Amino acid sequence: MVQTNNINKQKLLILSGATAVGKSSLAIQIAKQINGEIISADSMQVYRHLNIGTGKVTQEEMSGVEHYLIDIVNPDFNYSVANFVSDAEAAINLISAKGKIPIITGGTGLYINALLNGFNLSRTPGSETIREKLNDRILNEGSQKLHEELKNIDPESAEKISVNDAKRIVRALEIYYLTGQTKSEVSQKNPESNYDYLFFVLDDERAALYERINNRVDKMMQQGLEAEVRSLYQYKNCNSMQAIGYKEMVKHIDSEISLEKAVDQIKQGSRNYAKRQITYLKWMQAEKEWVTCNDISKVMPKINIFLG
């Protein structure tokens, strides 16, 4: 472990992993033992009313442990990494002011990465209007055309972004047209993290994980996922509704697919998502401890050593 210059840094516990591995409940258990509070790093649990499908912990399950960044915006809000980083920093300060330990838990790797590695998002703002225009151009001119454009402006980024990756092409161009600087110039990360953290990744055998996911989706259906999505139907075009479990259910409500098919797609989508989460976690630069989720006994000793 690299523990240089960590003496004065804020201590953080990170707990991540694929969907349905059991992060939330483990986090609560840990919080109780070390007098900690939980900050959710989940791009969908920030939305109010998206409860069943996002696998939010209930008030009861929280059993008194304070949770942050859950239910903080309405479903029509477009939450982003930038919001997360500032919200999470604020929560960290709040928790630490109470003399407690912040535990970051969630499956949105990008969010955790941005927080830990000090992405400087303030230098790369966003602009809905510019983005919209760019998106229109992609539709009309094709992504290849805009990729060419990016190549002239920021060859370094163009090199890394696929010609087909419309989203990233748009974003890179957006940064340039908004700030006059290229994405590659502006998006440097801090050389060193602001935090002293202990990072656990919960994992399991792939087959077991996939099975757990399938079961969890069945459970969500029993809990009334369909009704929940119906009650949120008005938001069907919002970002929040692109969450797995919601977009498929909307298709069913719109009579595009049968209920059975929707459920299958939710399971399939969740499995694919889990795969991507794991890939991101593997890729992400940070010291990590991979823990098999049914063998978490060795987690506490390490935490105790870490906290001193």
Place this chain on the structure above:
RNA sequence: GGACGGGUUCCCGAGUGGCCAAAGGGAGCAGACUGUAAAUCUGCCAGCUCCGCUUUCGGUGGUUCGAAUCCACCCCCGUCCA
């Protein structure tokens, strides 16, 4: 019993004499990733001693220089007529 339609690589599904190890999609695996990230995108995907070879397209036999594609019989499946 009769009339058609069909059985293709893990699944769906193109292919109807050579350009076919066989389109396309899905799944799976691996990867990328700095303001939509539960999103978006990329690669691999019969096997091998891998610029060539070997085994695949329900089964068996045949026609042909050559078949997943044509013929015969057989085995399943679906629809229809009795």
